[in-house]
Amino acid sequence: MLKGLHVDGHAxxxxxxxxxxxxxxxxxxxxxxxxxxxxxxxxxxxxxIPIFRIKASEIARVxxxxxxxxxxxxxxxxxxxxxxxxxxxxxxxxALARAGIDPGRIGAVYVGSESHPYAVKxxxxxxxxxxxxxxxxxxxxxxxxxxxxxxxxxLVTGLVASRMIDYxxxxxxxxxxxxxxxxxxxxxxxGGVAVVIGRSGDGAIADFEFASSYVSDTPDFWRRSHExxxxxxSRFTGAPAYFHHIISAVKMVQDEGYSLGxxxxxxxxxxxxKFPYAVAKMLGVPAKKVExxxxxxxxxxxxxxxxxxxxxxxxxxxKPGERILMASYGSGAGSDVxxxxxxxxxxxxxxxxxxxxxxxxxxxxxxYSLYLKARGKIRE
Amino acid sequence: xxxxxxxxINWRHRRFRYRLVVWxxxxxxxxxxxxxxxxxxxxxxxxxxxxxxxxxxxxxxxVVKNPPVAFERxxxxxxxxxxxxxxxxxxxGITDCEPEELKPGMELERVVxxxxxxxxxxxxxxxxxxxxxxxxx
Numbered sequence: 082m083l084k085g086l087h088v089d090g091h092a093x094x095x096x097x098x099x100x101x102x103x104x105x106x107x108x109x110x111x112x113x114x115x116x117x118x119x120x121x122x123x124x125x126x127x128x129x130i131p132i133f134r135i136k137a138s139e140i141a142r143v144x145x146x147x148x149x150x151x152x153x154x155x156x157x158x159x160x161x162x163x164x165x166x167x168x169x170x171x172x173x174x175x176a177l178a179r180a181g182i183d184p185g186r187i188g189a190v191y192v193g194s195e196s197h198p199y200a201v202k203x204x205x206x207x208x209x210x211x212x213x214x215x216x217x218x219x220x221x222x223x224x225x226x227x228x229x230x231x232x233x234x235x236l237v238t239g240l241v242a243s244r245m246i247d248y249x250x251x252x253x254x255x256x257x258x259x260x261x262x263x264x265x266x267x268x269x270x271x272g273g274v275a276v277v278i279g280r281s282g283d284g285a286i287a288d289f290e291f292a293s294s295y296v297s298d299t300p301d302f303w304r305r306s307h308e309x310x311x312x313x314x315s316r317f318t319g320a321p322a323y324f325h326h327i328i329s330a331v332k333m334v335q336d337e338g339y340s341l342g343x344x345x346x347x348x349x350x351x352x353x354x355k356f357p358y359a360v361a362k363m364l365g366v367p368a369k370k371v372e373x374x375x376x377x378x379x380x381x382x383x384x385x386x387x388x389x390x391x392x393x394x395x396x397x398x399x400k401p402g403e404r405i406l407m408a409s410y411g412s413g414a415g416s417d418v419x420x421x422x423x424x425x426x427x428x429x430x431x432x433x434x435x436x437x438x439x440x441x442x443x444x445x446x447x448x449y450s451l452y453l454k455a456r457g458k459i460r461e
Numbered sequence: 462x463x464x465x466x467x468x469x470i471n472w473r474h475r476r477f478r479y480r481l482v483v484w485x486x487x488x489x490x491x492x493x494x495x496x497x498x499x500x501x502x503x504x505x506x507x508x509x510x511x512x513x514x515x516x517x518x519x520x521x522x523x524v525v526k527n528p529p530v531a532f533e534r535x536x537x538x539x540x541x542x543x544x545x546x547x548x549x550x551x552x553x554g555i556t557d558c559e560p561e562e563l564k565p566g567m568e569l570e571r572v573v574x575x576x577x578x579x580x581x582x583x584x585x586x587x588x589x590x591x592x593x594x595x596x597x598x
Contacts, residue, residue, distance in 0.1 A: 167574050
């Protein structure tokens with residue numbers, strides 16, 4: 082439940098605001114650094130992947146294109162009765178099951194997505210009502226392309242660290258759009274991941290050790306209002322966009338005193354199978370430390386859930402004491418970076434909800450015609 | 462317009478559609494999905510809010526190939542009757558499976574799905590459906 086933030090009086094509030102404003106201005110001049118996070122943990126996580134899959138070779142067949150060097154093997158497709166609300170609710174239900182807390186203790190529900198069902202009417206309030214979360218709640222829908230989910234994690238960690246809430250839900254979920262015959266059609270997939278974040282303590286799955294973000298105005302991918310499909314800058318989505326932002330975000334971790342050898346797992350945003358391994362190679366990270374979190378080859382790019390899906394898969398197998406670096410990427414552009422230390426709670430909690438590998442195994446293949454029906458692309 | 466697309470009705474029934482929150486008669490045990498002060502079976506005024514479990518057993522099912530208005534795009538789809546531990550029965554959509562995968566007596570679990578929508582500009586209606594259990598206990 083949301084707690085009030087008490088301020089002693091108007092004078093002290095003004096002073097506080099002035100100090101914060103001056104600090105902010107100074108920080109901009111010298112390069113803005115978000116503070117490290119302490120005393121905040123992941124208490125539950127949950128993933129959801131729709132049951133339908135379409136093979137990339139089936140899409141290539143329809144358009145008469147070569148099926149060699151496709152960006153993924155297959156991708157997850159939502160059915161007609163699924164959208165970002167239902168996917169987010171299902172993932173959040175699993176996260177709450179692992180956290181083992183009453184939904185009434187949740188003080189914030191933030192949902193990051195680029196496929197919110199309504200342009201105006203929040204996804205978060207529907208998800209909260211489905212879960213039975215108390216109405217004394219902070220809730221908002223977030224949008225930052227594929228890093229909207231990790232943006233939700235940044236906000237909830239801040240609220241928990243400041244003690245405004247005890248627990249919060251950060252959700253990344255998408256039913257991503259790809260224009261027929263566009264390169265994105267092979268990868269734009271559906272899925273969702275939620276994490277319950279609270280104060281560190283008994284039962285924690287992973288502690289936050291550090292979190293920060295790197296953003297810039299980089300026009301690599303966009304969708305204008307009222308448009309059904311996004312546009313992108315093709316090869317421009319690589320070097321100046323994905324690679325520059327993730328490498329810059331990881332450098333912020335190194336500036337904090339970590340070396341890349343301190344990490345057992347690296348989770349990067351995965352728009353295709355190639356990019357996470359390519360950025361690892363540029364950073365000098367061994368491929369075996371990346372492969373545990375790669376799911377894109379078999380479910381596609383789940384956009385706002387993409388890097389969080391990799392994190393969920395790593396938490397499904399990580400041992401207490403191991404350290405994880407996660408760097409998301411959102412076009413437009415930015416990268417959120419997190420450092421986690423896995424805790425004992427993961428051992429007893431991971432079996433309380435479906436593992437990512439179980440969700441990947443639960444699948445039914447559909448052909449292109451059923452794919453068009455499931456995605457609502459058949460119109461009268 | 463289908464009544465479920467009217468905002469007050471959509472809003473009033475949401476807790477039943479999302480979480481199967483019901484009103485149970487403490488006198489005769491009858492279950493009502495609308496908030497009510499008088500039991501429609503025994504006329505008792507002793508009612509309490511309750512929530513049906515998230516799992517139930519499949520009793521029977523059929524495949525709808527000629528759907529009613531507002532469900533045309535989803536045909537063919539499965540509709541079935543499930544029974545909870547307390548004997549309460551519920552008519553529900555069944556999702557994520559083919560008819561040949563269903564057997565009477567099998568355990569199903571509740572999920573919330575996008576049931577229908579009022580065109581491209583009206584309200585979207587979310588509510589319960591059941592599917593084969595994803596993770597067995």
